[in-house]
Amino acid sequence: MPEIMLRRNERGDLLCYVPKKDSEVVVREVEFDQDDHWGGTLSLANGEKMHLEPMMARPRLPVTLRVRKLL
Amino acid sequence: MLTQDEAKKLIQEVLAAYPPEAAEDRAKHLTVLDGENTEGGCGITANRKSLPGMMTIRGCAYAGSKGVVWGPIKDMIHISHGPVGCGQYSRAGRRNYYVGHTGVNTFGTMNFTSDFQEKDIVFGGDKKLAKLLDEVNALFPLNKGISIQSECPVGLIGDDIEAVAKKKSVDLAKPVVPVRCEGFRGVSQSLGHHIANDTIRDYILDRTPEGTLPEAGPYDVAIIGDYNIGGDAWSSRILLEEMGLQVVSQWSGDGTLAELERTPRVRMNLVHCYRSMNYISRHMETKYGIPWLEYNFFGPSKIADSLRRIAAQFDDRIQAGAEAVIAKYQPMADAITQRFRPRLEGKRVMLYVGGLRPRHVIGAYEDLGMEVVGTGYEFGHNDDYERTKEELKSTTLIYDDASGYELERFVERIRPDLIGSGIKEKYVFQKMGVPFRQMHSWDYSGPYHGYDGYAIFARDMDMTINNPCWKMMTPPWRKPG
Numbered sequence: 001m002p003e004i005m006l007r008r009n010e011r012g013d014l015l016c017y018v019p020k021k022d023s024e025v026v027v028r029e030v031e032f033d034q035d036d037h038w039g040g041t042l043s044l045a046n047g048e049k050m051h052l053e054p055m056m057a058r059p060r061l062p063v064t065l066r067v068r069k070l071l
Numbered sequence: 072m073l074t075q076d077e078a079k080k081l082i083q084e085v086l087a088a089y090p091p092e093a094a095e096d097r098a099k100h101l102t103v104l105d106g107e108n109t110e111g112g113c114g115i116t117a118n119r120k121s122l123p124g125m126m127t128i129r130g131c132a133y134a135g136s137k138g139v140v141w142g143p144i145k146d147m148i149h150i151s152h153g154p155v156g157c158g159q160y161s162r163a164g165r166r167n168y169y170v171g172h173t174g175v176n177t178f179g180t181m182n183f184t185s186d187f188q189e190k191d192i193v194f195g196g197d198k199k200l201a202k203l204l205d206e207v208n209a210l211f212p213l214n215k216g217i218s219i220q221s222e223c224p225v226g227l228i229g230d231d232i233e234a235v236a237k238k239k240s241v242d243l244a245k246p247v248v249p250v251r252c253e254g255f256r257g258v259s260q261s262l263g264h265h266i267a268n269d270t271i272r273d274y275i276l277d278r279t280p281e282g283t284l285p286e287a288g289p290y291d292v293a294i295i296g297d298y299n300i301g302g303d304a305w306s307s308r309i310l311l312e313e314m315g316l317q318v319v320s321q322w323s324g325d326g327t328l329a330e331l332e333r334t335p336r337v338r339m340n341l342v343h344c345y346r347s348m349n350y351i352s353r354h355m356e357t358k359y360g361i362p363w364l365e366y367n368f369f370g371p372s373k374i375a376d377s378l379r380r381i382a383a384q385f386d387d388r389i390q391a392g393a394e395a396v397i398a399k400y401q402p403m404a405d406a407i408t409q410r411f412r413p414r415l416e417g418k419r420v421m422l423y424v425g426g427l428r429p430r431h432v433i434g435a436y437e438d439l440g441m442e443v444v445g446t447g448y449e450f451g452h453n454d455d456y457e458r459t460k461e462e463l464k465s466t467t468l469i470y471d472d473a474s475g476y477e478l479e480r481f482v483e484r485i486r487p488d489l490i491g492s493g494i495k496e497k498y499v500f501q502k503m504g505v506p507f508r509q510m511h512s513w514d515y516s517g518p519y520h521g522y523d524g525y526a527i528f529a530r531d532m533d534m535t536i537n538n539p540c541w542k543m544m545t546p547p548w549r550k551p552g
Contacts (some may be wrong), residue, residue, distance in 0.1 A: 024454040
């Protein structure tokens, strides 16, 4: 269960920072992207996928979350 | 001009000299990028352990912490805890300028060390450290705090510097910060930056009691990750102040402990060196809700762009201020470009440095009509290469943690008109007959940031490339017989 930090850059891209790897990657797609249902599979620009338990509301960024790495 | 295919062939040629396993590993660190392929990752592996036997030019965690992040904080004493060499050979080499009376209220260029001897290794150095802290505080009573920068042996023998620091911090009524930046940690100085950022968070920011800091003014900002090399932070700071912002804190060039403590009460953190200070910026964003913005003060195009981007985060007054600053300095910058561009137009540059420079200075070279044909980071991570990709316009060779051999081969084949790299590479390339600028501390020149810096940057590049000495030497491969 790696820990990630999500934030937005000036252009509005969602960024996923993995402190353990010290690397930041753009999130290309969030599976559920609604105000009352947010999360699911995060598809990163480098091809990795992570699973985030869907939340009942959009998180206030920046936020630190635990995710599950999908193979 | 290097074409994509030529560059790929060059990489294959260089890799051919390695044993198969090493070649396979190194292939992941070398690539060719052009300005176009912006989708997907840039496909480079970074921040990995250097292969044994490689002539890497990386530093260590101690270098990242003491040399980069902590060292420039001028009113604190930074003790190099361990044998004498680490501190002495890194003393004042980075030219982090500051104002103050050295040895009285500022200590930037001094070397404090616990000078470990055999008995300290055998019996532990904690007692010596405690004594040293008392001594240093008695001799230099105007210090605002002390940081203990661990060298390798401290970690190897398992000294408890945290306990000493905790006790002495109470005794001396000053922050005493134990930094576990032993050189063997991590793969390069990059981990040292991270460790140093974390200790600033734990021992400086968290130490300040809630509610004791003044409220933030509407235009308070902090300059993060500008180490004032040759006066860089000063030539950046005046631009921000002229456009109406109030710079309350400099991290960490010409910075003080009070400035660090005050930073959680700024409106925005302006980050110049992303690599070394993104950690603390992320922390302040999460804990105090302070947004951060990366900017680039090399060369007039990037400066104008950065000033506008910074101003866009504030109100109309600042935006008007930014336009006024640009209008004021642009004629000066244009005059410099006009003077030097004809002498530098079309020259090709190869860079191999650390931190932010492999991407940030590209704009400044382009302003002078020069082209960057190769660039690479000593200790960059993937996000650095992603950011680099956005700056590139033409085909560029990218090398991560390049070895001495690789760099020399690349230079031999590409024959650039200028190389910008570190001190260790300087004389190799000069002997090869290629003009060289030491871009770690601006070849003892500077500042290079801001409009004032651009004038010096342009002059230095012209001075190096068009130096008559290059015509007077015959490289070995041109000598008859």
